[in-house]
Amino acid sequence: MLAPLANRTFRHLFAAQVTSLVGTGLTTVALALLAYDLAGGDAGLVLGLMLALKMVIYVALAPVIGAAVARFDRRRMLVVLDIARAAIVLGLPFVTEIWQVYALFLALHLCAAGFTPAFQATVPDVLPDTEEYTRALALSRLAYDIENLASPGLAAVALTVLSYDALFAANAATFCLSALLIVSCRLPRPAAQQARRFRDRATQGLRVFLATPRLRGLFALYFAVSAGGAMAIVNTVVLVRDRLGGGESDVAVLMAVLGGGSMLAALALPRLLEHVSERRVMLTGGALMVGALLAGLAGSGFAVLAAIWAVIGFAGSLIGTPAGRVITRSSDEESRPAVFTAQFALSHACWLVAYPLAGLLGRLDESWIAFAVLAALAAAGTAAAAAFWPSEDRSSLTHDHPEQHHTHEHVHDAHHQHDHEGWEGPEPHSHPHRHGPLRHAHAFVIDDHHPAWPRG
Template sequence: MISVLRNTSYAKLFSAQVIALVGTGLLTVALGLLAFDIAGGDAGIVVATALTIKMVAYVAVSPLMVAITARVPRKTLLIAADLTRAAVAVSLPFVTDAWQIYILIFLLQSASATFTPTFQAVIPEVLPDERDYTRALSLSRLAYDLESLISPVLAAVLLSVISYNNLFIGTVIGFIGSAILVIATRFPTLRPSEPAPFLRRLTRGARVFLATRELRSLLAMNMVVAASTAMVIVNTVVLVQGELARPQSDVALLLAAYGAGSMVIALALPRILDHLPDRRVMLSGAAALPLGLAATSALTAGPAGDATWPLLLATWLLLGAATSLILTPSARLLRRASDEGNRPAVFAAQFSLSHACFMITYPLAGIIGATWGIGAAAATLAVIGAAAAAGAGMAWRSRAHASSGRR
C-alpha cells in the first residue's frame, strides 16, 4: 500500500491531506474551549450550532462552488481554499461573541466544502491505475482514522505547555503547509469544463448519480453509514458514562475500538478488492451496520452485566470495520461513473448528499437517546439502516440477477 507514495505528485497531495487533517483536529479541540470561554455553561449550544452550520455548509455550498468555479483551475481552487481556511483560523482567537464564531465557522467550512471534493476529484487523475487508486483510498481512510486518535492526544500534550488559543496557530500552520504542498505538486493537464448554463452545472453531479445504478445504491449506503456514525458520535459518551457509569477514559477506549476496526479494514481492503467486486464488499458492510446497531440496542435493553463492556467493544469494532467497507471503496464508484469533465461535480454531489444524511441521523440519535433511552435510539437507527441497506441492495442488483428479472 505504501508503494503508491512513490508517485511524487500523490505523495505531496497525501502529505497535504495529513497536515490539514491534524490542523483541523486541533481546531476542533480549540473551538470547544473557545466556546466555553465565551458562553460558559451554554458552550454546548454554541458547539452544536457550529456543527449544524458545518453540515449546512457541506450540503449547500459544495455543489454550488463547483458550479461557480467550473472554469477555475483545480490547483488554484485548492490553494485559495487552504488560504481561506488559514485566514479564518488565525481570526478565531480574537472573537468575543458567539455570532462571530458562527460566521467564521461558516466561512471555514465553506472553504472545506470547496477543497475536499476538488481534492478527491484530482486524485484519480494523478493515479489513473485503479490498483494504485485503491491503495490511495486505503491510505486516505487510514489517515482519517489516525487523525481522530492522534489529534486529541497532541492537543492534550500542547495544552500542558501553551494556552488553547495557541492551538489555532497549529491549525493555521496545517492549512498553510497544505497550500505549500499543493503549490509544489505537478498536476496533470486537465481540460476545463465545457461551458454550460449555471443550473446545468449545479445539477451535473446529481444527474450522474440518478443515472448510475451503483451511485443510486451509494446514496442509500450513505444513509446506512450516517445511521451508525450518528450512534457512535452522538451517544458513545452517554452510553459509557450515563448507561454504564464507567470512567471517562473508557469513552476514548470505545471510540478507539471503532477507529481500530476501520483501520484494520482500510489496511486489508486493497488485497480484498483485488479478489472481490466492490458490490459484494460494500453491501456486506451495509448489511453488517444495522446488525451492529441492533446488537447495541439489545446490550442496553437490560441491566449491564460482566459481558456488556467487552461485547460493546466488539460491537464498536464491527461498526468501524463495516463503515470502512463502504466508505473506502466508494470513491472507486465515483471515479468509474465520471469523466474528467464532470468528476468534480460528481465528487461534490457525494460530499453534499452524504452529509445531508447526517443532518437527519444526528438529531434523531440525540433526541431519541435523551427522550427514550440509548436502546431506543440504537433500535431506531438500526431500522433506518436496515431499510437503507435493503434499498442499496435493490438498486445495485448483480447483472445476472437483473437479467433474470427481465426474462
C-alpha cells in the same frame, strides 16, 4: 499499501491531506474551549449549532461552490482555498462575540466545501491505475482515522505548554504547509469543461448520481454508514457515563475501538477488492452495520459495546473507502469533480438526518430504542442499495443513440466522426454537428450524449 507514495504528486497531496487533518483536529479542541470561554454553560449548544451549520453548508452550498470554481485552474484554486482557511483560522483568537465565531466558522467550511471534493477528484487523475488508486483510498482512510484518534492527545500535550489560541495558529500553519505541498507538485490538466449555464453546472453531479444505478446504491448505503456512525459518535458518552457508570477513559477507549475497526477494514480492502466486487464488499458493510446495531438491543456491558463499536467502524470503512472507486467508474474526466461534489453533499445529508435522530433517541431512558430505530434506518438503506445497484454491474453497456443535432466542445472520439470544412479549428473545438442513429457498446457514464441509463 505504501506503493502510491512512490508517485511524487500523490505523496505531496497525501502529505497535504495529513497536515490539514491534524490542524483541523487541533482546531476542534480549541473551538470547544473558545466556545466555553464565550458561552459558559451554553458551550455545548454553541458547538451543536456550529456542527449543524457545517452540515447545512455541505449539503446545500457545496454544489453551488463547486459550480462556481469548476472552471478555475485546480491547483491554483486548492492553494487559494488553503490560504483562505489559514487566514480565517488566524482570526478566531480575536473574536469576542458568539456571532463572530459563527461567521468565521461559516467562512471556514465554505472553503472546505470547495476544497474537499476538488481534492478528491484530483487523486484518480494522479493515479489512473485502479489498484494504486484503491491503495490511495485506503491510505486516506487510515489518515482520517489516525487523526481522529491522535488529535485529542496531541491537543492535550500542546495545551500543557501553550494556550488554546496557539492551536488556532498551529492549524493556520498546517493549511499554509498544505498549500506549499500542493504548489510543489504538478497536477494533471483537468478535462475541458463544457460551456454550461451556472444552474446546469451546479446540478450536473446530482443528475449523474440520480441517473446511475450504482451511485443511487452508494447514496442509500450512506444512510447505513450515518446510522451506525451517529449512534457511536453521539451516544458513546451517554451509554458509558449514564448507563454503564464508566469514566472518561472508557469513553476514549470506545472511540479508539471505533477507529481501530475502521483502520482494520482500510488495511484489508486493497487486497480484498482484487477478488471481490465493490458492490458485494459495500453491501456486506451495510449488513454488518445492521447486525451491529441490532446487537445493541441486548443492552449488555462494556465489552459487548466495544465489540459493537469495532464492527460499526469496520462496516463504515467497508462502505466508505471504496466509494471513490465507484464514483470514478461512474464519471468521466469532465464530470468527475461535479460528481465528487454531489457525493460530498449527499453523504452529509445522510449525517444531517442521523445526527439529530441519534441525539434525540439517546435521551430516552431505554437505549434499545435508539439501537432499534437506527438499525431500521441502516437496514432500509442497505435494502435500497441492493435494489438500486444491479448485481450484474458491467461497465461496458450496449446502447442506442437517436439522431441528434447540437453544439458543444468535443474531440473526434467514437461519438464524433464527421467531416469538416476547415473553419472549425483544432481539437477540442465547438461547432454545430449531427449525430446519426447509432448502436454500440463502451464504458458507460451519464454525460451529454448519454442522459439516461440503458434499460435491460
